[in-house]
Every structure is written in C-alpha cells, then in structure tokens.
Ligand SMILES: Nc1ncnc2c1ncn2[C@@H]1O[C@H](COP(=O)(O)OP(=O)(O)OP(=O)(O)O)[C@@H](O)[C@H]1O
C-alpha cells in the first residue's frame with residue numbers, strides 16, 4: 001500500500017502549468033490521507049476559478065492511481081487563504097529582502113572555494129550536485145561566478161531560460177532535476193562578456209539568493225568565483241552558508257593559495273568542511289598505473305595544516321572534460337565522487353552561519 005510520503009512524491013511531479021513548478025513546492029497540497037485504497041488530499045488554488053485546475057487534478061489523479069494499492073482518488077479543492085497567498089507571492093516582510101526568500105526553504109548551503117582559478121571548482125561543484133541528486137536529495141546549484149559563469153555550459157545541453165513568476169525567478173532544471181541559476185541563463189547571448197563592477201556583481205548575487213524561487217532544497221551548492229577576490233567575499237558575506245568545501249590541485253603553490261582561502265573563511269567564521277584534491281593523478285588506460293602529472297600529492301599535508309579532513313582525491317578523467325564541455329556532466333558515472341559526497345554529507349554542519357553583512 002502506498003505511503004503518505006509516496007503520495008507526496010507522486011504529487012511533487014504534478015506541475016502548476018502557469019508557474020511551471022511542482023504543486024507540492026508551491027504549497028498547494030494539504031491534508032493527504034489514505035483510507036484503504038482511497039487517497040484523498042486538498043488542492044489549494046490561488047483562485048478557485050483557476051481555469052487550469054482540471055488539468056492539475058487530472059494529472060494528480062493519474063499519477064496517484066499508478067501507485068500500488070490505490071483504487072480511488074478524492075481531490076478537494078479550495079481557495080488559498082490570504083496568508084497562503086501572501087507566502088506564495090512573497091509577503092510584505094519577505095518583499096524587503098527578495099520576493100522568494102520568505103517562500104524558500106533551503107536546508108544546507110555549501111560553497112565551493114579555491115585559492116586560484118582553473119583548479120576544477122565548477123566541475124567539482126557540478127559533480128557534487130550530481131552525486132547528491134543521485135542520492136535522492138533535492139539539489140540546487142547557484143553559479144556565483146558572475147564574470148566567468150560556467151555551470152550551464154557543463155550541465156545543460158539544451159537552450160533553457162529561467163522564467164519569471166509572481167514569486168520570483170524560477171530556476172532552470174537539468175534532466176536529472178538539479179535546479180540551476182547562473183547569469184549566463186539570463187544573458188541574451190551566452191558568449192557576451194559580463195564586465196560589471198563590484199556593486200552590480202554583488203546585486204546579482206543577492207538576487208540569485210533572494211529572488212530565485214529555489215523552493216524546498218536539501219542542498220544548495222554555490223560555485224564561487226576563483227580565488228579570494230572581492231567577488232568571493234561578497235558571496236561569503238551575502239548568503240548564509242553552512243560551510244565551505246575547498247578545491248585544490250597537487251602543486252605546492254596551490255597549497256599556499258588554498259591556505260589563504262582557508263584564512264578568509266576562518267576570518268568570516270564560516271566552517272571549512274573539507275578539502276578535495278582535483279586532478280590528483282592520471283590513470284594509465286592500459287595498465288591502470290597512477291601517474292602524478294602535477295607532482296606528488298600534498299593534499300594530506302595541506303588538509304592537516306588547515307586542520308580539515310581530506311574529502312578525497314579526484315583523478316584527471318578525460319570524460320570529465322569531454323562531458324563538461326558538452327553540457328552532459330550529469331552523465332559522468334562519478335564513482336569516485338560517490339565517496340567524496342558521502343564524506344561531505346557526514347560533515348556538513350546543520351546550522352547555517354548568518355552572513356557577515358547581516359551581523360554588522
Ligand atoms: N578531474 C578532471 N579531469 C579532467 N578535466 C578536468 C577535471 N577537472 C576539471 N577539468 C577540466 O578543467 C577545466 C577547468 O575546470 P573548471 O572550469 O571546473 O575549473 P574552475 O576552477 O571552475 O575554473 P575557473 O577558475 O575559471 O572558474 C575544464 O575544462 C574542465 O573540464
């Protein structure tokens with residue numbers, strides 16, 4: 001017999017055709033009950049005269065009837081209360097900070113930081129999101145690299161655009177269901193350079209956090225701009241983070257810059273969750289021998305010096321570059337990444353830090 005959770009899961013596949021969002025995420029589903037083979041629930045509509053209500057009800061009915069042991073579906077419809085409507089459209093208090101803020105429920109925010117550019121931070125952020133999604137978590141990926149956005153290029157192979165709604169900007173979803181937001185998705189031409197100065201960048205990041213309808217998320221991964229620049233600082237001071245993951249490569253200099261980044265995090269009082277060494281080694285396709293292309297790994301020493309756990313070492317894999325270049329990184333089998341994700345999950349602090357800007 002289907003469980004309440006299975007019913008909720010099935011209903012989360014039903015979209016409000018107008019908002020293109022799940023009716024569960026929109027807070028439209030209430031009072032789910034199961035009595036023998038009969039499943040009943042209440043569908044709260046923004047207006048009882050909603051012309052699309054039949055479509056949503058039919059879709060819901062079809063999905064529930066497909067569940068094991070369900071022989072009948074009863075849908076009670078009512079209009080949302082004023083309070084529910086206010087929550088849906090942001091409400092007066094949420095409006096001040098960003099219309100979607102009062103509505104979003106993001107349980108953990110993890111930023112991915114590196115000491116310098118090109119170490120594979122965006123690839124690691126994407127693979128992390130993929131690994132968490134594969135484990136069944138609700139995952140978002142915020143591309144906070146405003147002047148060098150690369151997340152859509154790695155995870156989308158179709159031309160997709162976020163759409164506006166009364167709630168705020170609705171993120172684009174990958175095939176696997178990861179919610180994405182990046183400045184590249186908003187530009188008329190994705191090849192256009194973003195030559196913005198600090199205040200504009202900071203405004204965009206605030207909007208990506210406060211005006212994007214992330215809905216209910218277990219994890220929001222934030223891909224930071226490279227290094228300890230002003231742009232990274234803005235993100236760390238704007239978004240309430242649960243922790244930071246550092247990415248490095250096995251060069252001695254990388255160790256130094258990573259320590260600099262770690263010092264920035266500690267000055268901001270944001271916990272460092274751990275270190276991932278990317279491009280750690282290459283594997284010979286013939287004999288399987290590990291070749292340390294950039295020299296011997298110093299990840300363990302760097303991690304010890306920083307006092308953080310080493311979450312794992314990721315080898316150079318031609319597939320990561322190839323799939324990342326064609327918007328198909330979600331297809332990477334990511335076995336190596338499963339372990340990294342698991343270690344990370346065990347270490348993510350439950351409590352988010354209030355951003356420094358809000359503390360001042
Ligand atoms: N483990 C890996 N194996 C093979 N290629 C990789 C690996 N990690 C990253 N790459 C490739 O290296 C390049 C740089 O990676 P990526 O864009 O993720 O780095 P980044 O640190 O985000 O860069 P930036 O500092 O510009 O934001 C990309 O072409 C990517 O496909």
Ligand SMILES: [Mg+2]
Pocket residue numbers: 121122123145148150
């Ligand atoms: Mg990047």
